[in-house]
Amino acid sequence: MILSTKGRYGLKMIFQLALSYEKGTMSLKDIANKLDLSDTYLEQLMSQLKKAGLVNSIRGAQGGYELSREPSLITVGEVIRPLEGSLAPSECVGGEETECSKADYCATRLIWEKIMVGIDNVIDGITLQDMINDYDKLNEKEKGDNKNG
Amino acid sequence: MILSTKGRYGLKMIFQLALSYEKGTMSLKDIANKLDLSDTYLEQLMSQLKKAGLVNSIRGAQGGYELSREPSLITVGEVIRPLEGSLAPSECVGGEETECSKADYCATRLIWEKIMVGIDNVIDGITLQDMINDYDKLNEKEKGDNKNG
DNA sequence: TTCATATCCTAGTTATATAGTAGGAATTAA
DNA sequence: TTAATTCCTACTATATAACTAGGATATGAA
Numbered sequence: 001m002i003l004s005t006k007g008r009y010g011l012k013m014i015f016q017l018a019l020s021y022e023k024g025t026m027s028l029k030d031i032a033n034k035l036d037l038s039d040t041y042l043e044q045l046m047s048q049l050k051k052a053g054l055v056n057s058i059r060g061a062q063g064g065y066e067l068s069r070e071p072s073l074i075t076v077g078e079v080i081r082p083l084e085g086s087l088a089p090s091e092c093v094g095g096e097e098t099e100c101s102k103a104d105y106c107a108t109r110l111i112w113e114k115i116m117v118g119i120d121n122v123i124d125g126i127t128l129q130d131m132i133n134d135y136d137k138l139n140e141k142e143k144g145d146n147k148n149g
Numbered sequence: 150m151i152l153s154t155k156g157r158y159g160l161k162m163i164f165q166l167a168l169s170y171e172k173g174t175m176s177l178k179d180i181a182n183k184l185d186l187s188d189t190y191l192e193q194l195m196s197q198l199k200k201a202g203l204v205n206s207i208r209g210a211q212g213g214y215e216l217s218r219e220p221s222l223i224t225v226g227e228v229i230r231p232l233e234g235s236l237a238p239s240e241c242v243g244g245e246e247t248e249c250s251k252a253d254y255c256a257t258r259l260i261w262e263k264i265m266v267g268i269d270n271v272i273d274g275i276t277l278q279d280m281i282n283d284y285d286k287l288n289e290k291e292k293g294d295n296k297n298g
Numbered sequence: 299t300t301c302a303t304a305t306c307c308t309a310g311t312t313a314t315a316t317a318g319t320a321g322g323a324a325t326t327a328a
Numbered sequence: 329t330t331a332a333t334t335c336c337t338a339c340t341a342t343a344t345a346a347c348t349a350g351g352a353t354a355t356g357a358a
Contacts, residue, residue: 002151002268003238003261005317011257027333041318047335060326061332076260089152105291107284108160111225112152114271119151122267126260135256142254153345176304190347196306209355210303299358306353316343324335 006083009037010045014079017055018071018128019135025057025064045083052082071128080123087123089115155232158186159194163228166204167220167277168284174206174213194232201231220277229272236272238264 016031028046032039046065049055054074055065067074081087088094090112092103103109165180177195181188195214198204203223204214216223230236237243239261241252252258 001238001240002236004315008239008257008261011260015256029333038318040320043334043336044318050335057334058326059324059334061330062327063325063333065334085150087151089150090157091150105284105287107164107280107287108157110283111160111272111275111280112157114275115268118267118271119264122263123260126263131256131260134259135254138254138256154347155345178304187347189349192305192307193347199306206305207355208305208353210301211356212304212354214305301356301358303356304354307351309349311348312346314343314345317341319340320338322336325333327332328330 003080003084005041006045006048007080009035009042010049010083011076011079012037013042013045014049014054014067014074015128015131017065017067018074018132021067021071025062025066027064030064048082049079052078054078054082067128071132074128075124076126076128076131077120077123079128087116087119088112152229152233154190155194156229158184158191159198159232160225160228161186162191162194163198163203163216163223164277164280166214166216167223167281170216170220174211174215176213179213197231198228201227203227203231216277220281223277224273225275225277225280226269226272228277236265236268237261
């Protein structure tokens with residue numbers, strides 16, 4: 001399991017906001033109920049997403065959260081990184097500083113870099129809108145299957 | 150850091166064996182000294198690699214380890230997986246059993262699958278021989294740099 | 299035969315990270 | 329005023345990571 005519940009729950013959570021984009025705010029309690037997850041835990045994750053500028057919040061009664069911009073402008077990578085930290089496979093790649101003195105001739109370092117690029121290409125290339133489209137397609141198919149079955 | 154020291158040290162370790170392929174066995178102590186890592190820790194990792202059939206061992210004095218087949222026939226994925234377990238980003242993908250009842254219409258599941266395929270494509274596409282070639286190239290360049298600098 | 303050098307194997311141990319809980323302050327619509 | 333909500337800090341239990349310890353077993357060389 002290379003991702004913790006932070007990244008996994010976090011993406012599920014913001015996906016709920018994406019589904020209800022421009023339909024008003026959604027409270028954490030509602031999200032937690034819908035996903036059947038602890039609301040106090042999701043609260044911490046949401047606070048990270050807010051810090052990252054991905055969601056707006058409205059306090060007080062009838063308050064809640066909403067996406068700060070449209071789903072097509074938020075990538076999966078933007079959601080996962082603030083929650084999981086770097087998705088680097090090793091400490092010698094992807095950080096601000098490359099401390100390892102052997103970097104110039106390290107063979108494994110090249111591998112870690114390729115893995116990281118592979119992951120980045122996936123998560124930076126998918127937006128929340130893409131997820132919605134896939135979800136709609138799946139549900140459409142699901143309906144059809146039920147009809148035929 | 151999506152990989153633990155198991156996968157990271159393990160690959161470094163077997164890479165040493167790849168470098169000395171067909172030059173006799175190499176003891177764990179030598180490998181540990183070369184990499185400046187704990188030999189008792191590496192021992193556990195090596196035992197996994199042996200179970201996975203990647204290395205042969207010779208016990209007793211003058212004994213040690215060697216690759217069980219040539220470097221071009223061992224992929225990075227074959228090395229990392231026995232050490233790290235599944236590289237799935239979530240429990241609902243990559244396992245033998247897909248337990249999640251929501252799999253049919255889960256939008257995040259598609260993301261985890263894509264990430265996993267991305268990683269697999271990288272690590273299953275690189276052999277130890279590729280690593281050696283890259284390493285030789287780096288060292289060649291290093292020498293040149295030193296000459297010119 | 300003995301001994302130093304190795305692998306092999308099982309169990310600890312310690313430190314860190316994960317996955318939460320708890321409790322209350324601040325804010326706001328009704 | 330009150331109920332609903334976000335915001336914030338701190339605490340806790342559990343699991344995992346990253347080793348360490350100690351001894352059994354095997355083997356080449358003196």
